[in-house]
Amino acid sequence: MSQAGSHGLDAGPVVSGFRLPPLSAYVHIPWCVRKCPYCDFNSHAAGPELPEDAYVEALLADLKADERHVHGRKLTSIFFGGGTPSLFSASALGHILEGLERQVGFEHDIEITLEANPGTFEQAKFADYRSLGINRLSIGVQSFQAEKLKALGRIHDGDEAVRAADMARKAGFDNFNLDLMHGLPQQSVADALADLEQAIALNPTHLSWYQLTMEPNTVFWSQPPELPEDDALWEIQEAGQARLAEAGFVQYETSAYARDGKRARHNLNYWTFGDFLGIGAGAHAKLSSPEGRILRTWKTRLPKDYLNPDKPFQAGERLLEADDLPFEFMMNALRLVEGVPSSLYEERTGQPLQSIAEACREARAKGLLADDNERLRPTERGQLFLNDLLQHFLA
Template sequence: MLTNPPLSLYIHIPWCVRKCPYCDFNSHAIKNIKSDSQTEFDLPEKAYIDRLIEDLEHELPKVWGRRLHSIFIGGGTPSLFSPESLDRLISAVRARLPFENDIEITMEANPGTFEAEKFRGFRQAGINRLSIGVQSFNAQHLEQLGRIHNPEQAIAAAEFAHEAGYDSFNLDLMHGLPNQTVEQALNDLGTAIRLKPHHISWYQLTLEPNTLFHQQPPQLPHDEVLWDIQEAGQALLAQHGYEQYETSAYAKSPRLRAKHNLNYWRFGDYLGIGAGAHGKITRLDLGEVHRTTKKRHPKDYLNGSTASISTDTPIPAHELPFEFMLNALRLIDGVPTNLFSQYTGLPLSSIRATLEQAVDDGLLEDITTQLKPSDKGALFLNELLERFIPSDNSKPEKGSASIQFKQL
């Protein structure tokens, strides 16, 4: 029987100072910058917060009576907005949806777009977790990645997060960068570890479609170097007490794992508001799981009627196994087997033959109580996931709710 999973909220703020050449998220560079005594950004901040609140109100009937488990404010660069605007937004959400007592509220922040007072203001607004987009501490690699900050600003960002009293913060770090050596990758990781973040997101650069890097590919390290980086980096993280719990996520303790992303990976529900945001909502009244999307371009999102900026469609039953497994099998420990039936409404028998074949092939461990990839399955995750693609070979669209989400 279909049951309601935990409910999260994703809020998308689509503007950034510069579009990075590797980024395939819905982000838009700010075209007009005013310079007086300090840099100011020409953003429709008040209008956008107003529209986010309207957007949330439009979604509320789908989730009456449910409590919020987590909030993630992603982008773009949400830290371009003022603490006052984010305080108004979080207060508006709290007035419309009850919060769990231990709700996690995360915001993405870039080192080049803040100052110490702003970090304290975000904390006072109720944001209790930051995800800081460092990517590298190497000046040359930062320039190649199109980042607007330097290594010193990246280090200062972590120090400010500690000083501002955040319950937890994540450093977002890439490896496999253009011409990167094993030594350079480990230097980046070592610097991050010395800054004592509670959580590290460490993932390999990939060349995504519709990005400048895909059109003009840089010279990336050879597969042998990438393998050496991965092995040495995982050993270094483990040595310093960072436990891997997902393909690219490492935390100092289970308590410090990203609650919001864990809800994604366990096929939880989430409302998505903001330009280009996606959502996934269980509709017990209809016996269906729905996918929602919002208009991508900020102008369309701001200027359309509240009803016209959203689409809401049921996920076809034959796509649900792949949608569920796509994220659940990224988790090192997998998920309890009974979650599949609870959160999709489908009997386990509908995929039992596929599961048992994967066990026989050494890609999954015993499925009696847990859907968990084996060491081999984690290594060949794409091959494992492909087994759950619908038999007509119709893959979910690129923007599907459980594919396109901001990490950590």
């Protein structure tokens, strides 16, 4: 436990506008068939048998320990992430959902998303997932081209990716996201746009389209592949955004594009500084108290340690101080193309809007933050140079 958590330090004076935000839940399933060379998530290659029963039991015990953070709220969304959560059986996911509903409760229109990879698609299994109340899929396609998938270490091929979207619909999912990367090894502008055309043809309701980056502690970091030059990356970005807009996908976040009414509600809760429980190996959480204290927590990372009854689920926590809040809030809110209402800053941080007035003024003077009294939103320049914009809100 951090010093802040153990001594119960106050995060500073809370203004009367503070309100407990909506509550979501993130459930981490840490196993995948094979670790991809670009992946820096907490994922681990699965053995011959997954410890499903033991892990479900641990998840529900972990949730029980976090019940004190719920404060009477019901869940507005749940996200099963990984790893590859679709490696788990419908029965296992059903037990997790039953526990979440029993211990916390669901809003009537809850969004429940499951991450899945094309190589793990089985239509009967996914129909069972749908019958549990899972109502959204996020399918990790990344590319439809054989040489690109091989370079990324993916276990599926392009045909499987196409079939996965068809099977999702046949299983009863009318709301699904496709994850697609660009800036891949030796990728041309034509290659990137061909991937986008194929994705659009599958008629998803949402697309996550983002650039491959080299992250520390990955194979690609230590053995970097040959990536496109900056000029090609810029051309891909511009041409791709134009094509997505033409196809009816509205960009609402740095790498998120959606059809009308299909924005990812779970991710919107992150970006608007909502609260989320985090259960599972390595899961993170952001949790507010009625008094306005905001806590970030993280769970034990390695599955073997998380499943060890002699070790605690929680690995650490940090109470956000008043000086932390401008950056913490803005690094989420300013990912949104439309930003957020200015009033949300006080509601979610408990700090007066006036406390960031000077930082906002400086960011506006540099053309990074829009001159808009009603909303905190980046300009087009601010979207392109988001890190520069966020520097204004560091303590």
